[in-house]
Amino acid sequence: MDGINTWALGVSCCAVMTGIADLLMSDTGLEKIVRFVLGGVLLCAVLLPLKDLVPELMSQTPVLDIRAAEEPGFNMDELEKDYLISELKELVLDTLKKSGITPEEVRVNMDIAEDRRINIITAEVVLNREDAKRSWEVSSLLKDSLGIECRTVIG
Numbered sequence: 001m002d003g004i005n006t007w008a009l010g011v012s013c014c015a016v017m018t019g020i021a022d023l024l025m026s027d028t029g030l031e032k033i034v035r036f037v038l039g040g041v042l043l044c045a046v047l048l049p050l051k052d053l054v055p056e057l058m059s060q061t062p063v064l065d066i067r068a069a070e071e072p073g074f075n076m077d078e079l080e081k082d083y084l085i086s087e088l089k090e091l092v093l094d095t096l097k098k099s100g101i102t103p104e105e106v107r108v109n110m111d112i113a114e115d116r117r118i119n120i121i122t123a124e125v126v127l128n129r130e131d132a133k134r135s136w137e138v139s140s141l142l143k144d145s146l147g148i149e150c151r152t153v154i155g
Contacts, residue, residue: 003049007048007049010045010048011042011045011046014041014042014045015042015045018038018039018041018042021034021038022034022035022038078112080118081110081112081118084110084118085108085110088108088110088120088123088148089106089107089108091146092106092108092123092125092142092146092148093106095141095142095145095146096125096138096141096142099137099141101127101131101134101137101138102128102131103125103126103127103128103131103138104126104127104128104155105125105126105155106123106124106125106126107123107124107125107126108120108122108123108124109121109122109123109124120148121149122148122149122150122151123142123148123149123150123151124150124151124152124153125138125142125150125151125152125153126152126153126154126155127152127153127154127155128154128155129154129155132154135152135154138150138152139151139152
């Protein structure tokens with residue numbers, strides 16, 4: 001709540017200062033330009049709290065690397081497949097962590113069919129020695145919650 005009060009005070013001070021500057025302006029040809037600049041300053045004061053929010057939103061937004069499209073031999077299906085593999089790995093890790101299992105590594109095997117469908121073949125979960133006895137639990141958990149066939153490996 002303190003941040004909102006500070007922001008409101010800053011916007012209010014900026015509005016008062018731009019208002020005073022506008023009143024002190026004489027009728028010259030620069031009046032419109034100065035008003036435009038003062039309006040920009042006031043707009044910046046209003047939007048200032050969003051500067052921290054934008055990078056956070058950008059980091060959460062999945063972005064495909066379009067630059068790869070310029071490379072010779074580029075295949076969009078492979079790029080989509082790689083993106084889906086990374087997202088599926090995160091989903092498997094999150095599902096296992098909720099059950100108290102921390103795998104050493106997760107590998108996802110996918111294939112692209114002729115009709116451009118991406119098929120999940122298996123997920124391979126590498127468990128440490130402590131979680132080795134829970135391999136059956138890992139397989140059934142991923143099958144039940146995500147519908148993925150899982151193979152466990154002891155690392």
